[in-house]
Amino acid sequence: MVALVLRQIRRILLTVVVGGLLGATLVRLGPGFGVDERELDTRLSADSIQAIRAQRAKDNNIGLFYVRYLAGFVHGDFGFSRSLNRPVAELLKERLPLTLESLGLGVIGGVSVGLALALLTVWWRAAGADFVPSLLSGLCLAMPAAVIALLFLWMGPWIGAATRWAIAVVVFPHVYRYAKNQLIATSQAPHVLAAQAKGLSPARVLWAHVFTPAAPQLAALAGISVSLAFGASIPIEVICGSPGVGQLAWRAAMDRDLPLLVTITVFVALMTLVVNSLADIALAAWKPAEEQAAA
């Protein structure tokens, strides 16, 4: 367990370093880097322009630039947004709660519906029992997140918070398909047949002998769902007009505000990684000791 936690911490640190370096490279190679519009001010003397250039020269040293970028990132200084003229940390602090709320509720909704339908499908083993859920999940998988957001936006007056609903619909088909496959595989195990032969009720077999043994694998879905939901948050927040981090990323892309966009990307990657790591650690803690030893 300790080794696993250390491995996850190493992974997160590596992501900070590599993601930070990649981010700094993108910012540095991006158009507009090193250009200062103050130089166009005709009131400035040659000496003043020279002073501005000297002040900027320290950014041109790529090694120093990387070190300063990473140090700033670690200390919570995520740079300055050119387009919004505000510190990136301030923008993130302002918009993150709304995104996290939509994501949290959307993921909980999507996972709950997906799991419930998967359980129903496995419990009700009649031919064609999974027709409607499979059709629904197939339909949701075939639609871009932006179109799903549009559908919920249209329904907005009746259902409220379109962002949460749209995220739930993006997450649900992935959860349903994975959970259904896992539960079907577990339901065909010999111990389930033995429990059925002993005359246990179908509900008890499903809960105690199918769902509980498959639960650790299903818990891994949390990490995947968060990653999916973050990705979907951009088109969904843009279409629904929700002022969250996804919409901020889109505005940064449209305004070509690379420092802001790259910082958001690295920040979201870190959050996804932390959730994935927590899911992995929870999975390891959940597994029986003998299974871990066998692994």
Place this chain on the structure above:
Amino acid sequence: MSFQQKIALAVLAVIAAAALGAGWITPHSYAEQSREFISAPPSKDFWLGTDDLGRDRLARLLYGTRVSLLLAPAAALLSTVIAALIGGAAGYLGGRAERMVTTGIDLFLSLPWLFLLLAVRALLPLNTSPVMSVTITFLLLGCLGWAAPARIIRAGTMTLVNSDFLVQARAGGVSRGRLFWRHLLPNLRPIFLAQFWISIPLFILSEANLGLLGLGVSEPLPSWGALLRDLENYSAVLQNPWMLAPAVLLVAVVGCVQLLLGTEQSAGDRAVC
């Protein structure tokens, strides 16, 4: 092949044929503007009506389908080749190289796909020509979509490298080159093909998302993503339900491809947004 899969194949064939034969189906070009038919309803001349610039919606839909159906497989091919080179080399070489590549893949996968796509797309000029924008969009999709298939190809290669028949071939003195070309590569082909097919709907959906966000293919060239932007006008869609045609076609194509792939190996198993 099941009955459902045969139907899916037939639907895809009809759509592909209609896209390729767009010039025969409609006499109008996707960019031709008829100023006297602005936002016209469906008629004999314009089967799906016209948009707010007087352009034939059907022509734009068919040419947009052609763009998506030709370029998504091209991007899928590019990403599969990159994945095969990186994942295959890692699995074949093993040891430190494999561990380094796996770490790289994990890091790449932890970056949310659409955020990464936006970041790189924003780095490139936004005011490019339509042809250049279509090339950039699908090249980016191809270049950034390699990580998930590379992981699967690496695992497949490692399983094959340690399989009995390859161990036997190595013990029999078969050279590394022959081992790779005659024994490893032909057995990896099904994995490459599966990854190629799985990537197609993923890229179609990603292009649609980018297009709807205004970061995809530039006007006047049509693509599904760009055509879906019309749906943002809710009242217009209510009055002109035929405006839903691009969304219906997109869902039909992606759904049919997923049916062909089977439920076990659908694009849904990879992060599609």
